[in-house]
Amino acid sequence: MATKKVYIIYYSMYGHIAAMAKAVKQGVDSVEGVEGVLFQVAETLPAEVLGKMHAPAKPEDIPAANPSTINEADGFVFGFPTRFGMMCAQMKAFFDATGGHWQKGSLAGKAASMFTSTASQGSGQETTIMTAVTQLAHHGMIYVPTGYGSGGSMFGLDAAKGGSPWGxxxxxxxxxxxxxSAAELEQAVFQGKNLATVVKKLTA
Ligand SMILES: Cc1cc2nc3c(=O)[nH]c(=O)nc-3n(C[C@H](O)[C@H](O)[C@H](O)COP(=O)(O)O)c2cc1C
Incomplete structure (x- = not known):
């Protein structure tokens, strides 16, 4: 059986989502017969603005996501930081470039999940993913939440933690x-493993 591909497509300005994306890949790769492939979406802000925002250079070893060819993937995990409680514009611009797939229905029926990053608690962990489900719905993709399957850290109240049943x-x-944190990375690993397991079942 050919190896199934899960594209982990992300945007990260300061590296938090990039670190989580690597943990997601670890989870995807832990499922036999499934491989996670990391991609970063194109920047949309001018260098001058990025400089004023103290944004570091993007890693050169992660290839750019090509909206035209993402239908080659068997499933997806999308990662993006919040901007005022919703997905960042860079990720939205990427989705806006997938109209050809919408027309052909070439992403329909594919499983996808999402993860995010916020500065503080109660400021978009859930709404950022919840509002992004529209992108998947219009493509006919199958949204896969993480639920509470990642275990104890979902219930712990002793330390601040991002993440939710949404991702x-x-x-x-x-x-x-x-x-x-270790608990946040643990949920990211679980998310990759969970999505890869669903992809394997859907494409069997
Ligand atoms: C324009 C703008 C809007 C933001 N809005 C929020 C917000 O609504 N809630 C929040 O907690 N953080 C907000 N942030 C902080 C980012 O979400 C934070 O920098 C990001 O999660 C870090 O992830 P990264 O290192 O992968 O870029 C905002 C940042 C910017 C630049």
Missing amino acids: AGTLAGPDGSRQP
């Missing part, structure tokens, strides 16, 4: 200095 998440902190 994994991290809290970057108001100045972006906080890095994804």
